[in-house]
Amino acid sequence: MALREIRTFEDDFLRKKSKPVDKVDDRIRQLLKDMAETMYHTPNGGGLAACQIGILRRLVVADMGEGLLKLVNPEIIEEEGEQIVIEGCLSYPGIWGKVKRPSRVVVKALDENGQPITIEAAGAMAKCLCHEIDHLEGVIFTDKVIEYVKVE
Known part of the structure; x- marks a missing residue:
């Protein structure tokens, strides 16, 4: 595994649309591992x-405290509510x-083995998945900010 530069x-x-992954192979699995290591290494x-x-x-890793997700070609197929x-x-x-x-x-x-998966997420994980899938479309969270805030 290797840390990657963000x-x-x-x-x-950050503004370009990502291309689908045609085949999930060892190279993709290694990239997902590197992405996870990089994410965990960053505050x-x-x-x-x-x-x-x-x-x-179109690759995403996410962990909001419920375990690591490694997603290939993720797509939101349903959404509801608002937060x-x-x-x-x-x-x-x-x-x-x-x-x-x-x-x-x-x-x-x-998943990282090329098997189809469906994930239902709410709250913080729903936020995270939307944020990361937006990245795949070249959309940055700052495009959607209602109000900037100071976080200590």
Whole structure:
């Protein structure tokens, strides 16, 4: 495993749309491991999209305290409710803001072995998955900020 450099602020990669992964192989599994290690090594890391480390593939890792998710080609297929949450981003250190997100989502994806999975998430995990899947579309949380806040 290896720590990867997280791209920050106005890096062009953060605004590009990521391409689907055609085949889940050892290279993809290693990349997901590297992404997880990088996320865990960074303060306040709850999720990371591959574009944040300069790879334009539809890959996400997330852990909001309930265990690590490694997702290939994740897609939100259902959402409901609404919540106003405070978000930050590993690519925008020190910036925090209130964002409106669904309170519940259903995400379909492939796991690290290429098997289809469906994840139902609410609260903080729903926020995290929306945030990371937005990254795959080149959308940054600052695009959706209602109000910037100071977090100590």
